[in-house]
Amino acid sequence: MKNYDAIIIGGGACGLMCAAQAGLLGKKTLVLERNDKPGAKILISGGGRCNYTNLYTDTENFVSENPKFLNAVFNQWTVEDTVQFFENFGQIKGQEKTLGQLFPISNKAKDIVATFTNLLYDTHQDIWLNTEVLDVTKLEAGFELVVNKQGKRETLHAPKVVFASGGLPVAKLGASDFALRIAKKYDLPIIPTAPALVPLTITGKDADWYASLAGNSIFSRVYNDKISFEENILFTHWGLSGPAILQISSYWRPGETFHIDLLPKFKLEEIIKQERNTGGRRMVSQVLNDYFTKKTVEAFGKFLPLDLKIASLSKVDAKLIVDTIHKFKVKPAGDKGYDKAEVMRGGLSTEALNPKTLEVKGIPGLYFGGEAVDITGWLGGYNFQWAWAAGYAIAQDL
Structure with missing residues (x-):
């Protein structure tokens, strides 16, 4: 087992950005992903075209008990940073559609995912596919993770753990309430959840x-x-x-x-x-x-x-x-429920997190980002912008 600076649970938008940014900072991470490929939800977003940000993103475009919490994260990673990131590392030019929605000019979501897989390879980050995390336990120094890797049970250790495992929508893509179950295990405050952006x-x-x-x-x-x-x-x-x-x-x-x-x-x-x-x-x-x-x-x-x-x-x-x-x-x-919902409303209360680093207050080395947190964007690229920004902010602290 290699020595990792952090283990990231979830190879979706937030987890991939976190690993990529950590790699650019010279850190070593391991991404654990339940599916047989990374970025499963990215690949189906926008009908396979991926509306990867919104040019007019503001805290007012989010549903949360405390949308102003986003200021500290969005001040670190802006929409312009997203645009530049995909241009620089994926040669992806954006085209604006309705209401500030930005799509790759190729109209291919797989180009977004390829940006990350290439960057993770170039910066020597590891990713385990078909790997389900069963439990996470805080130790005196770091964390212990119990995982099922392709049918085999393993125990991992890392000084820091990032939850980027998403929420409940689209169970067939591996969605689960695992992040919330761990949050409950540590008595962290949770805002009631429900399907959002749903028929x-x-x-x-x-x-x-x-x-x-x-x-x-x-x-x-x-x-x-x-x-x-x-x-x-x-x-x-x-x-x-x-x-x-x-x-x-x-x-x-x-x-x-x-x-x-x-x-x-x-x-x-x-x-x-x-x-x-x-x-x-x-x-x-x-x-x-x-x-x-x-x-x-x-x-x-x-x-x-x-x-x-x-x-x-x-x-x-x-x-x-x-x-x-x-x-x-x-x-x-x-x-129509979680299977038809784009995202989940509610989740881990922002009160539990440091607004700049997204580290859990009182549990050093534990981070939450993306959909598991009580931050729900409007339709039109806002949730991706939150995921990229969260991944970036967390990576700075690993």
Whole structure:
């Protein structure tokens, strides 16, 4: 067994960056990864294209009990650092898509992973694949790890241990609550966890109505009393998905409602007024057909008087139309769970960590980064930026 400066649990975004940065500093690490290849979640992100950062990253783009905790980490590793890192070590140029999202110009997530595997090789870092960590114990000096390496039980020792093992989403990629179990073992504070950036389900009397619109995508503003997002929503056979729905899901709790403005770029009240000024001869359905697909307008027939002429609308009717389109009320039954979630909300409380090094207060040499921590980014590259920054910050202290 070699003498390692640290053992890193998890070969995902945070763990790979941590090992790479440690290697650049002349340190020796061992990465333990459950899967048969590193960066499994990176490879499937963005439909295999990997939205690896967001140009407009700010602490406000994160859900946490204490998002300001991120300042100390983001001051060390910026979006510009991410861009430069992948250009320098992976020859990856970024192309900006919607809302600051940065993708490799090659559109290949494997190029992101290759940047790390090449760098780990060049700096002589070790990585064990098909290796599951079973337990971590703090000793007087350093840590003892019990692992299952390709079916064989082994015991390892290291002065420092980094938890970069992710959270609960996508179990088929090796996701687990192992980091949280170890946190509980040492009585560290944990914020309750839940799926985030996840599609939402609709049951009951309106389920068939949503299912009838399955496949329809509408640019909308989805909002509650905390926040709003303007992006597409997607109707599905079981409820709602699409970028705006995934975003609001991080701020939604079971039993709550939120609203959808299905026509955020226009004011239906003004449109109805203009129609009245020109005689109001068109029917409600004809006016709505200017802005929605025929299938969507037909579905609105459940709520609206589509066959009435605009001139015949009462104030009550007009208000119903405006409110239905601009304040469409949604009360989800639940979400699609961790297998369909992009990330996990909650996790190890930031109160347990040194904000600069991400070392556990009171347990020298133990570090947590990435998804296991109570830092959950919006959709669009923010979670990767947190993972890279966390990996960098930890590596400086190994």
